[in-house]
Amino acid sequence: MTGNREKTENGEKTEAREKTENKEMKENKEKTEVREKTEIGEMRENEEKTESREKKTGKEKETKIEKGEKRNQNLMHLIRRVHGLVENTDIEKHRHSQDQIGAVLGSGRGICYRETFLEGMYGEWVGVDRAHTKKYVLLHCHGGGYSTGSSLYARTLTSKLASSTSMDVFCFDYRLAPEHPCPAALEDAMKAWNYLMLLGYGARDVILTGDSAGGNLALALTLKLKEEGRLLPRGLVLMSPWTDLTSSGKSFETKAELDPVLDRAYIDRMVDAYAPGRDLKDPYISPLFGNMEGFPPTYIQVGENEILLSDSMRLYQVFTEAGVPVKLDVYPGMWHVFQMSPVKAAREAMDKNAQFIYDICR
Numbered sequence: 001m002t003g004n005r006e007k008t009e010n011g012e013k014t015e016a017r018e019k020t021e022n023k024e025m026k027e028n029k030e031k032t033e034v035r036e037k038t039e040i041g042e043m044r045e046n047e048e049k050t051e052s053r054e055k056k057t058g059k060e061k062e063t064k065i066e067k068g069e070k071r072n073q074n075l076m077h078l079i080r081r082v083h084g085l086v087e088n089t090d091i092e093k094h095r096h097s098q099d100q101i102g103a104v105l106g107s108g109r110g111i112c113y114r115e116t117f118l119e120g121m122y123g124e125w126v127g128v129d130r131a132h133t134k135k136y137v138l139l140h141c142h143g144g145g146y147s148t149g150s151s152l153y154a155r156t157l158t159s160k161l162a163s164s165t166s167m168d169v170f171c172f173d174y175r176l177a178p179e180h181p182c183p184a185a186l187e188d189a190m191k192a193w194n195y196l197m198l199l200g201y202g203a204r205d206v207i208l209t210g211d212s213a214g215g216n217l218a219l220a221l222t223l224k225l226k227e228e229g230r231l232l233p234r235g236l237v238l239m240s241p242w243t244d245l246t247s248s249g250k251s252f253e254t255k256a257e258l259d260p261v262l263d264r265a266y267i268d269r270m271v272d273a274y275a276p277g278r279d280l281k282d283p284y285i286s287p288l289f290g291n292m293e294g295f296p297p298t299y300i301q302v303g304e305n306e307i308l309l310s311d312s313m314r315l316y317q318v319f320t321e322a323g324v325p326v327k328l329d330v331y332p333g334m335w336h337v338f339q340m341s342p343v344k345a346a347r348e349a350m351d352k353n354a355q356f357i358y359d360i361c362r
Helices: 002-086 091-105 155-165 184-198 213-227 264-274 309-321 344-361
Strands: 111-118 121-128 137-141 168-172 206-211 235-239 298-303 326-331
Touching: 091 155, 111 155, 111 184, 121 155, 121 184, 137 155, 137 184, 137 213, 155 168, 155 206, 155 344, 168 184, 184 213, 206 213, 206 344, 213 235, 235 344, 298 309, 298 344, 309 326, 326 344
Parallel strands: 137 168, 137 206, 206 235, 235 298, 298 326
Antiparallel strands: 111 121, 121 168
C-alpha cells in the first residue's frame, strides 16, 4: 500500500513538474515571439529611417550636383562672353585686348616685375617681393596661338607661378605670326634658354613651363636641345598644351559645343598664320609626333571641356610609351588655360604645379 502511494505521489509530482516546464516553455516561446516581433518591428523601423535618410541624402546630393552644374554653366557662359570681347579678327586689336587684360588681372600683390632685352627681344622677370630661392628658375613660354600673347598678358600665369613656387619666372616676347612664322618662335625660345645659361644657371636648374601654344613651344625647345645633344631642363609643366597642329584629336568633335574659348575656325587661322605650306607633322610644329625618349619629368594639366583635350591625353600616352615620368590631371568642367581665371580650380591647379616642381627639385 505504501509503495503504491509513493508511486502515485511521484507520478503526480512528475506530472506537475512537466506541466510547470511546459508552462515555462510556453511562456518563453511567447516571450521569444514578442521579442522577435519587437526586433522585426525595430528592424523595419530602422530600415524605413535609413531609406528615408538615404532618399534625403540622395536628394541633397542631387541638389548639390545640380547647383554645381548650374554654377559651372554660368561660369562657362561668362568665360565665353569675356573671351568674345577679347577675340578679334583684327590681330593687332586682339593683341592689344590681351595686354589690357594682363595689365589689369595679371599684376599680383607682392609681385615684382623687371624688364630686360635680349638682342632686341623683350623679356620680363617675375618674382615675389620676399626672400625666396634663387637656385632654380622657371622659363615660361606664353600662349596665344603663336599669333598673339605677350609677357604682359602672361602675367595672369607668371605671377601665380612665382607666388606659388617662390621662384623667379622669366618670360619672353618671341616673334609672332603671321609677320614671323615658324621657326621664329623656336629660335627666340632658344635665345631665352641661352640667356639663362649665360647668367650661370645650369640646364638642371631650369623648369620649362608653357600654356597652349607656349606648351607647344616648350616641347619644341626640349626636342631641339635634345637634337643638339645639350642637357635638358629639370622638368616641364604644361597647361592645356597645343601639341597637334593637324587637329586630328577626337575632342575637336566631342567638345566643340562645350568649349567656351576655342573653336576649329580659330585654330585653323592660327595654323595658317604660323605654319603656311609646312608639314604639320614636323615635330617642331606638332611635338606630339616627336621622339620623347629621354625627356625630363612632365606634368600636364587640361580642362575637361576644351577641344584640345585630346592633345594632352595623346601626349600623355606618347610620354608613357617613351618611358618618360609623366602626370596628367584633367579638370572637370574646366576650359582652355583655366589657370588664368580667378576661380578655385585655378588656385588648386597652381598649387599642384608648385608641388610637382618642388618634388622634382628635391
